[in-house]
Amino acid sequence: MTASVSPQELVERALELSRADGAVVIVDAATDANLRWANNTLTTNGVSAGQSVTVISVKNGTVGAAKTQPKAGAGVVGRSGVDLSTLEDLVRASEKAAEDAGPADDANELIPGRVSADWDAAPEETGISVFGSFAPALGEALEAARAEGSLLFGYAEHSLSTQYLGSSTGLRLRHVQPTGSVQLNAKSGDRSRSAWAGVPTADFADVDIVAVGRDLARRLDWAKRKIDLPAGRYPTLMPPTAVADLMIYAFWSASLRDAKDGRSVFSKTGGGVKFGESVSGTSPVKVTMRSDPAAPGLECAPYVEAYSSDAFQSVFDNGLELGPTDWIRDGVLTSLVATRRTAAAAQAPLTPPVDNLILEGAPGGTGPSLADMVASTDDGLLLTCLWYIREVDPQTLLLTGLTRDGVYKVEGGEVVGEVNNFRFNESPVALLSRIAEAGRTERTYSREWGENFNRTAMPALRVPDFNMSSVSQAS
Amino acid sequence: MTVDESFTALPLADLAEAALARARELGAEHADLRVETVRSQLINLRDGHVDGVADASDSGLSVRVVYDGTWGFAAGVALTPENAALLAERAVEVARVSQPVNAEPVVLAPEPVHGERVWVSAFDVNPFDVPDTEKIAHFRAWSERLLRHRGVAHVDADFQAVQECKYFADLAGNRLTQQRVRTEGGLTAVTVDEETGAFETMRTTAPPVGRGWEFFTSNAHFDWDAELDALPGLLRDKLAAPSVEPGEYDLVIHPSNLWLTIHESIGHATELDRALGYEAAYAGTSFATLDKLGTLRYGSPVMNVTGDRVVEHGLGTVGFDDEGVQTQRWDIIKDGVLVGYQLDRRIAQLKGLNGGRSNGCAFADSASHVPIQRMANVSLQPAPDGPSTDELISRVRRGLYIVGHKSWSIDMQRYNFQFTGQRAFLIEDGEIKGQVKDFAYQATTTDFWGAMEAVGGPQTYVLDGSFQCGKGQPGQVAPVSHGAPSALFRGIRILNTVQEAGQ
Numbered sequence: 001m002t003a004s005v006s007p008q009e010l011v012e013r014a015l016e017l018s019r020a021d022g023a024v025v026i027v028d029a030a031t032d033a034n035l036r037w038a039n040n041t042l043t044t045n046g047v048s049a050g051q052s053v054t055v056i057s058v059k060n061g062t063v064g065a066a067k068t069q070p071k072a073g074a075g076v077v078g079r080s081g082v083d084l085s086t087l088e089d090l091v092r093a094s095e096k097a098a099e100d101a102g103p104a105d106d107a108n109e110l111i112p113g114r115v116s117a118d119w120d121a122a123p124e125e126t127g128i129s130v131f132g133s134f135a136p137a138l139g140e141a142l143e144a145a146r147a148e149g150s151l152l153f154g155y156a157e158h159s160l161s162t163q164y165l166g167s168s169t170g171l172r173l174r175h176v177q178p179t180g181s182v183q184l185n186a187k188s189g190d191r192s193r194s195a196w197a198g199v200p201t202a203d204f205a206d207v208d209i210v211a212v213g214r215d216l217a218r219r220l221d222w223a224k225r226k227i228d229l230p231a232g233r234y235p236t237l238m239p240p241t242a243v244a245d246l247m248i249y250a251f252w253s254a255s256l257r258d259a260k261d262g263r264s265v266f267s268k269t270g271g272g273v274k275f276g277e278s279v280s281g282t283s284p285v286k287v288t289m290r291s292d293p294a295a296p297g298l299e300c301a302p303y304v305e306a307y308s309s310d311a312f313q314s315v316f317d318n319g320l321e322l323g324p325t326d327w328i329r330d331g332v333l334t335s336l337v338a339t340r341r342t343a344a345a346a347q348a349p350l351t352p353p354v355d356n357l358i359l360e361g362a363p364g365g366t367g368p369s370l371a372d373m374v375a376s377t378d379d380g381l382l383l384t385c386l387w388y389i390r391e392v393d394p395q396t397l398l399l400t401g402l403t404r405d406g407v408y409k410v411e412g413g414e415v416v417g418e419v420n421n422f423r424f425n426e427s428p429v430a431l432l433s434r435i436a437e438a439g440r441t442e443r444t445y446s447r448e449w450g451e452n453f454n455r456t457a458m459p460a461l462r463v464p465d466f467n468m469s470s471v472s473q474a475s
Numbered sequence: 476m477t478v479d480e481s482f483t484a485l486p487l488a489d490l491a492e493a494a495l496a497r498a499r500e501l502g503a504e505h506a507d508l509r510v511e512t513v514r515s516q517l518i519n520l521r522d523g524h525v526d527g528v529a530d531a532s533d534s535g536l537s538v539r540v541v542y543d544g545t546w547g548f549a550a551g552v553a554l555t556p557e558n559a560a561l562l563a564e565r566a567v568e569v570a571r572v573s574q575p576v577n578a579e580p581v582v583l584a585p586e587p588v589h590g591e592r593v594w595v596s597a598f599d600v601n602p603f604d605v606p607d608t609e610k611i612a613h614f615r616a617w618s619e620r621l622l623r624h625r626g627v628a629h630v631d632a633d634f635q636a637v638q639e640c641k642y643f644a645d646l647a648g649n650r651l652t653q654q655r656v657r658t659e660g661g662l663t664a665v666t667v668d669e670e671t672g673a674f675e676t677m678r679t680t681a682p683p684v685g686r687g688w689e690f691f692t693s694n695a696h697f698d699w700d701a702e703l704d705a706l707p708g709l710l711r712d713k714l715a716a717p718s719v720e721p722g723e724y725d726l727v728i729h730p731s732n733l734w735l736t737i738h739e740s741i742g743h744a745t746e747l748d749r750a751l752g753y754e755a756a757y758a759g760t761s762f763a764t765l766d767k768l769g770t771l772r773y774g775s776p777v778m779n780v781t782g783d784r785v786v787e788h789g790l791g792t793v794g795f796d797d798e799g800v801q802t803q804r805w806d807i808i809k810d811g812v813l814v815g816y817q818l819d820r821r822i823a824q825l826k827g828l829n830g831g832r833s834n835g836c837a838f839a840d841s842a843s844h845v846p847i848q849r850m851a852n853v854s855l856q857p858a859p860d861g862p863s864t865d866e867l868i869s870r871v872r873r874g875l876y877i878v879g880h881k882s883w884s885i886d887m888q889r890y891n892f893q894f895t896g897q898r899a900f901l902i903e904d905g906e907i908k909g910q911v912k913d914f915a916y917q918a919t920t921t922d923f924w925g926a927m928e929a930v931g932g933p934q935t936y937v938l939d940g941s942f943q944c945g946k947g948q949p950g951q952v953a954p955v956s957h958g959a960p961s962a963l964f965r966g967i968r969i970l971n972t973v974q975e976a977g978q
Contacts, residue, residue, distance in 0.1 A: 263667065
């Protein structure tokens with residue numbers, strides 16, 4: 001059925017069938033393999049293969065006053081399991097949706113044509129064999145944990161998605177996106193001590209699960225001495241993964257439209273946007289937050305892929321080329337996430353969303369390692385990661401959440417024990433104005449958002465007064 | 476009501492025969508096939524203009540096996556007998572590759588076989604039969620109605636509909652065809668103070684429901700007119716309201732807020748797979764561990780909580796779960812004591828709970844995902860002759876009345892939580908005063924439920940819930956309802972969120 005027709009053929013045929021004034025067709029061919037384990041044994045696993053076709057039809061407006069240029073409307077319909085016999089039904093449904101939707105606020109010309117050099121290539125695939133050497137290594141790690149009386153929990157996933165994006169304006173773009181990660185959680189046999197690590201990977205060739213297991217065993221040792229601390233503001237070292245937990249949310253909150261509407265932390269009092277304003281406050285660290293589809297190790301789609309229009313993106317922008325974008329440069333807000341429509345309306349730079357995020361405390365992301373930062377800490381907390389992060393107040397971008405799987409007490413440059421967990425209330429934007437020190441930027445995996453946003457590089461941060469709002473008994 | 480013809484026209488029986496026969500040939504101890512078509516629609520309007528309309532239909536099939544004591548699962552999209560047989564082979568292969576990681580042979584609780592059965596959820600008007608123009612016009616009119624009011628700067632409107640068709644077949648002989656429909660919609664009004672830059676939002680408190688388009692076209696199930704009339708004034712008052720003074724308050728909580736606290740602090744905490752550690756690396760575990768069953772004092776004696784997948788119009792409601800188990804209703808907390816968990820066939824058998832029988836909580840959100848133990852409708856029961864919300868408020872000297880849900884967060888063992896709401900009214904000497912803003916309540920689960928002095932009567936009971944409960948890896952979303960009466964809590968910590976932000 002679907003196997004007999006190529007994704008390229010589906011794109012071409014859908015565009016031929018289209019009677020709309022313009023159309024974008026996106027075919028996503030994706031394969032996925034995963035393993036999950038708990039209490040030192042397998043819990044679930046699986047492989048899946050899927051292909052979906054999304055048709056975006058554009059109908060030029062015919063309503064409204066004749067003298068004004070009526071706005072176009074767009075209809076988006078996506079379906080899986082489509083073949084040549086069911087394709088026309090999908091195209092017609094999309095056209096009907098475009099008619100029914102009426103004029104769209106973000107209406108625009110479709111992006112002019114260009115063709116990827118590898119357009120003709122077949123989709124790339126993954127399968128259970130991607131774990132061919134990982135599964136036995138994991139088996140060894142589980143064996144070792146059983147022998148030591150500790151417990152391992154975790155998850156490994158690999159996906160390969162090949163996208164074909166074609167348009168009536170001549171776009172023929174292909175993008176292959178590998179995404180993978182391993183998360184390992186170690187607990188003492190009585191479950192009173194817990195440690196975690198997350199490793200992003202594109203192909204599992206670079207994952208040394210036995211080494212990750214050793215690191216967690218060391219952390220479980222740190223936790224043998226328990227230190228109770230009350231709620232309060234503490235000097236805190238945030239590792240790169242915890243920084244990613246907060247900064248990804250700040251990025252998702254950086255829509256130009258919301259800022260222009262006066263409803264975001266980036267809105268200026270009395271109207272307008274805080275472009276050109278410092279976000280570093282009293283901090284000696286002037287961070288740069290940026291995205292770049294070609295960033296080494298973080299490669300992602302070099303063009304806009306939008307399945308719906310919202311404050312962040314526009315279906316009319318599909319295929320728009322993406323380049324390196326500085327959101328914050330040397331501590332100053334320079335860009336917010338824009339569509340062609342919102343950028344024009346705000347007379348702001350056209351900076352669409354990119355599927356990776358990099359934070360740097362110094363040019364080139366140089367700085368001390370987290371180990372160096374621990375060594376230069378007289379008295380403070382070292383976090384492992386953050387969890388269950390939710391927005392409390394969009395005005396300040398106040399977020400709440402928990403520390404998880406290891407808050408360590410550092411004294412005289414060394415970890416001396418494990419502290420209880422806390423609920424925090426902090427704003428990533430406010431944090432940037434209070435950073436005392438930033439470490440070396442490195443590839444990291446956000447525990448909170450990694451499954452939706454895999455590609456980040458972050459530094460460790462030293463925060464003089466992280467707001468631990470209350471104690472959590474959870475361990 | 477009947478199942479969508481485009482679904483029943485699929486070669487379901489042939490797919491089952493092909494997959495199950497191949498799995499049997501290969502020696503699987505257990506095998507099941509699921510075929511699903513999940514149709515969904517999202518309509519978003521901003522200030523009455525269409526922001527985005529997206530329709531999706533996800534269909535596919537999957538085979539799950541137990542082979543040599545190990546799970547194997549494979550999913551695909553081509554609905555052909557050849558592919559179904561291939562997926563059975565792949566599932567067995569996945570089991571073989573995974574075997575080095577498996578130390579605990581999988582055994583499933585034995586369950587009665589139901590043979591061929593059809594189940595369809597209760598609704599009047601299928602939202603997918605209503606023209607998009609009509610749905611858009613409906614929400615446009617509501618948006619414009621709000622925008623006409625002084626102080627309303629923006630209005631976001633959203634509508635979502637889902638139709639889920641499922642076919643389940645297993646080696647034991649189940650052949651189950653089911654369909655359910657759900658809808659959700661709301662409007663959020665925004666006000667901006669140009670001088671100070673302060674902004675506030677207020678969202679309608681209509682629950683997501685296992686109903687069709689009829690939910691939106693009358694005031695029979697939710698009083699839309701009253702809600703839309705009140706919203707602009709409530710929003711203006713909120714912007715002008717004083718910032719709450721932090722400290723201890725008595726709380727009267729409306730079901731539109733309390734359902735989410737139930738979801739997080741009871742619903743997830745009484746999932747047995749979490750208590751066993753299956754979610755330890757991700758969603759977390761539970762303080763309500765198995766050794767505490769029958770003894771843990773979860774809350775005050777007025778606390779009675781049930782689990783069910785049978786209540787009409789419930790989002791978690793279905794005829795049979797994704798392991799072929801007939802759905803049911805049972806006690807989770809009785810007179811404040813933990814007495815039950817949510818179970819699937821494997822964990823029920825593993826721990827011998829419920830007489831070694833599942834209570835029907837297996838669910839997968841699509842054909843491409845494996846079923847895991849998911850939340851039933853977990854509901855706090857009202858007191859049969861219980862008080863009205865006004866009577867509860869009259870018992871409070873200094874407190875807050877909290878309506879509508881907003882921000883939520885809870886720790887990985889379900890102890891420490893923090894919630895905000897759409898609006899909070901100050902209560903003084905038993906009477907409602909004006910709103911306060913910037914409030915959040917923070918507590919530990921058993922302290923909070925232990926401080927529940929009274930639950931309202933059936934007249935205060937509302938079935939609320941969510942389309943978006945997340946769990947599992949790969950991540951799955953599940954719809955679930957939570958019923959609650961209004962309830963009175965004594966001495967709960969209220970934070971001021973502006974002070975928390977250090978401002």
